[in-house]
Amino acid sequence: MIESVSASIMAPTGPRRLSLGWESAHRPSPSGRVVFVSDLSPRPRLVMPLAEHVAGYGRLPSGLTMRMALDTLRASNLTGRGGAGFPFWKKLQAVATAESRKSPVVIANGSESEPLSKKDTLLLKNNPHLVLDGISMIAGLLGAKSAYLYVKDREAHTAVNAAMRERRERGISELRVTVVEAPAGYVSGQETAVVRRIAKGPALPQFSLDRISTSGVRGAPTLLSNVETFAQVAIVLRFGADWYRQGGQGSDRGTRLLTLVGAVGRPGVYELLPGATLAELLREADAGDPRAVLVGGYFGRWVDLGTPNSTNFPMDDQTLAERKLSFGAGILGVVGHDTCPVVEAAAITEYLAGQSAGQCGPCMHGLPEISTAMARIALSSDVERGMHDLRAVIPLVEHRGGCQHPDGVIQLVRSTVGAFAEEVKLHRSGRCTARGSHTSVLLPPGATVAAGAVVR
Amino acid sequence: MRLVIDPTRCHGHGTCAQLLDEYIRLDKWHYPIVGKQKVSAGHADLLMRASQLCPELAISIVDD
Numbered sequence: 001m002i003e004s005v006s007a008s009i010m011a012p013t014g015p016r017r018l019s020l021g022w023e024s025a026h027r028p029s030p031s032g033r034v035v036f037v038s039d040l041s042p043r044p045r046l047v048m049p050l051a052e053h054v055a056g057y058g059r060l061p062s063g064l065t066m067r068m069a070l071d072t073l074r075a076s077n078l079t080g081r082g083g084a085g086f087p088f089w090k091k092l093q094a095v096a097t098a099e100s101r102k103s104p105v106v107i108a109n110g111s112e113s114e115p116l117s118k119k120d121t122l123l124l125k126n127n128p129h130l131v132l133d134g135i136s137m138i139a140g141l142l143g144a145k146s147a148y149l150y151v152k153d154r155e156a157h158t159a160v161n162a163a164m165r166e167r168r169e170r171g172i173s174e175l176r177v178t179v180v181e182a183p184a185g186y187v188s189g190q191e192t193a194v195v196r197r198i199a200k201g202p203a204l205p206q207f208s209l210d211r212i213s214t215s216g217v218r219g220a221p222t223l224l225s226n227v228e229t230f231a232q233v234a235i236v237l238r239f240g241a242d243w244y245r246q247g248g249q250g251s252d253r254g255t256r257l258l259t260l261v262g263a264v265g266r267p268g269v270y271e272l273l274p275g276a277t278l279a280e281l282l283r284e285a286d287a288g289d290p291r292a293v294l295v296g297g298y299f300g301r302w303v304d305l306g307t308p309n310s311t312n313f314p315m316d317d318q319t320l321a322e323r324k325l326s327f328g329a330g331i332l333g334v335v336g337h338d339t340c341p342v343v344e345a346a347a348i349t350e351y352l353a354g355q356s357a358g359q360c361g362p363c364m365h366g367l368p369e370i371s372t373a374m375a376r377i378a379l380s381s382d383v384e385r386g387m388h389d390l391r392a393v394i395p396l397v398e399h400r401g402g403c404q405h406p407d408g409v410i411q412l413v414r415s416t417v418g419a420f421a422e423e424v425k426l427h428r429s430g431r432c433t434a435r436g437s438h439t440s441v442l443l444p445p446g447a448t449v450a451a452g453a454v455v456r
Numbered sequence: 457m458r459l460v461i462d463p464t465r466c467h468g469h470g471t472c473a474q475l476l477d478e479y480i481r482l483d484k485w486h487y488p489i490v491g492k493q494k495v496s497a498g499h500a501d502l503l504m505r506a507s508q509l510c511p512e513l514a515i516s517i518v519d520d
Contacts, residue, residue, distance in 0.1 A: 404462045
């Protein structure tokens with residue numbers, strides 16, 4: 001760890017945003033709560049040197065006990081930033097208390113297998129030291145013998161290696177982090193796929209009666225979390241739960257990274273400060289008059305802006321939960337009035353059906369059927385039959401996969417036919433509200449699907 | 457006792473459903489759907505056989 005100076009969690013002054021290196025280049029929105037950080041191809045322009053990193057964030061606290069860390073993380077309400085949104089302190093406690101003769105393993109997941117997401121790559125490219133701080137602290141607290149960083153992006157890989165070299169040259173004594181390359185594919189970032197890959201197996205989900213917190217990499221208790229979560233841990237354990245949650249002045253407290261894509265003038269990675277509303281974010285992204293927003297990524301849920309549904313709500317875990325939404329993988333997909341959200345969802349469903357690992361029967365056979373049903377509804381070819389097939393097939397697929405993939409697709413499908421029931425009704429009579437060029441805006445770049453081809 | 461099927465291993469041979477038709481039915485793709493009820497002690501031998509005869513060794517027996 002970085003030199004010890006204090007046995008308590010201290011709160012030095014200094015910039016505390018995750019995207020720190022970019023602050024000088026990008027001013028926050030007029031409300032001061034939304035910061036445009038980068039466009040969708042983040043370049044490592046401002047990788048922060050270690051000295052500057054320490055000057056900005058302060059040194060890592062030393063003398064931190066597991067009890068203190070758990071209490072602080074619990075009070076901070078920090079949840080995982082990879083998709084499941086599980087309270088981080090519970091995860092840490094599960095690994096810390098696992099009964100095992102093997103020493104724990106720590107994994108930071110930076111594979112960012114959601115193809116629209118760019119926030120993790122940005123973080124690794126621009127602020128790798130903050131992620132490494134988090135890994136170092138958690139590995140130290142757990143007495144882990146090995147720690148891994150699972151990364152797909154090449155430039156992120158390079159940035160992380162450079163940061164680790166810097167830490168070694170500065171003589172920081174900490175557990176050496178092994179960087180493991182994540183292969184392409186949507187399911188390669190699934191928890192058990194990561195665990196398998198780290199143990200030199202294929203990056204495919206695997207079934208187990210045990211949770212990875214008790215038996216993960218080669219049977220060792222394993223803590224796996226998203227890279228942004230580790231960066232947040234490094235901040236929370238430095239500045240304390242009160243500061244993170246509510247303390248400090250105005251906007252000076254914990255933040256969150258989001259990737260905003262789709263029909264907006266300024267797609268990119270944004271850093272949300274506490275209190276930032278969806279309306280502010282959409283305004284900052286130059287979204288104009290959007291039709292709908294898919295919150296959480298491909299496994300997310302829709303907000304239909306076509307109904308008198310206010311966007312004036314703060315983007316925090318609790319408010320989203322009250323609206324049956326969740327940040328998921330930290331992606332917001334905006335659809336305008338040119339395309340139909342049901343068609344968009346059908347295209348995504350088809351893409352996701354093609355991303356099945358093909359290991360589990362219900363996923364392998366069921367997702368293509370769900371996708372066909374969605375296409376019938378989206379393209380008004382036979383809405384009745386499409387709806388009927390969804391009702392018949394979904395129960396045969398739900399909760400029957402070895403990973404979250406099929407259930408994630410079902411969540412998207414349910415949200416689509418629920419949020420856009422009126423649109424589906426229109427489709428029954430062969431009509432559709434889309435009024436533009438029908439170019440799909442939420443498919444990953446380069447993906448081709450049949451439903452998408454129709455709208456392209 | 458309960459049986460748990462590893463869905464990533466199961467290839468839908470259906471042997472388990474033949475032996476344990478009170479507990480397992482097959483979906484339209486011939487993959488097993490395991491009922492919620494526990495396997496009675498009287499069927500322990502059948503359960504063991506199903507586990508051993510599964511060509512993919514996808515069946516685990518859980519005591520709880």
